Amino acid sequence: MNIEKISQVKDLILPAVKANRFVDVTFRKKDGSLRVMRLHRSRALEDTASPVPSESVEKRKWTLSKNGMMAVEELTPEGAHQFRTVNLGTTVRVAVAGKVHEFPEE
Numbered sequence: 001m002n003i004e005k006i007s008q009v010k011d012l013i014l015p016a017v018k019a020n021r022f023v024d025v026t027f028r029k030k031d032g033s034l035r036v037m038r039l040h041r042s043r044a045l046e047d048t049a050s051p052v053p054s055e056s057v058e059k060r061k062w063t064l065s066k067n068g069m070m071a072v073e074e075l076t077p078e079g080a081h082q083f084r085t086v087n088l089g090t091t092v093r094v095a096v097a098g099k100v101h102e103f104p105e106e
Contacts, residue, residue: 005103006068006088013070013086016096017041022075025086026093028105034092037084040075 009025016023023039053061064071068089073081094101 001068001089002106005091005106008101009088009091009094009103010070012094012096012101013039013072017072021097024093024095025072025091027087028090028092029087037072037074037086039072039086040081041073 013023013025017039018041020041024036025039026034026036029035061071064085068087070086070088072084072086074084076082090105092103092105094103
């Protein structure tokens with residue numbers, strides 16, 4: 001697992017999503033196919049979230065982080081928000097704020 005790459009990808013995604021910007025992420029799935037996601041934070045989902053995360057939520061965050069992954073909200077073509085998981089270690093492209101950042105595959 002390339003810790004430096006994971007950190008770079010996370011540093012691109014998190015601030016943009018927190019600033020309510022759209023982020024396009026392309027990563028290689030476990031089955032070998034490429035997956036493109038448009039990420040965006042949902043205020044509606046945010047309002048329904050508990051201010052204090054449950055123990056299971058904290059455990060999931062820890063497990064994902066340990067495995068180089070991150071939970072995100074995908075904006076679907078229909079306009080709905082879906083919770084998904086992005087493999088930061090297999091990310092090949094991140095587009096945010098008009099800039100494209102490409103990462104080599106390992």
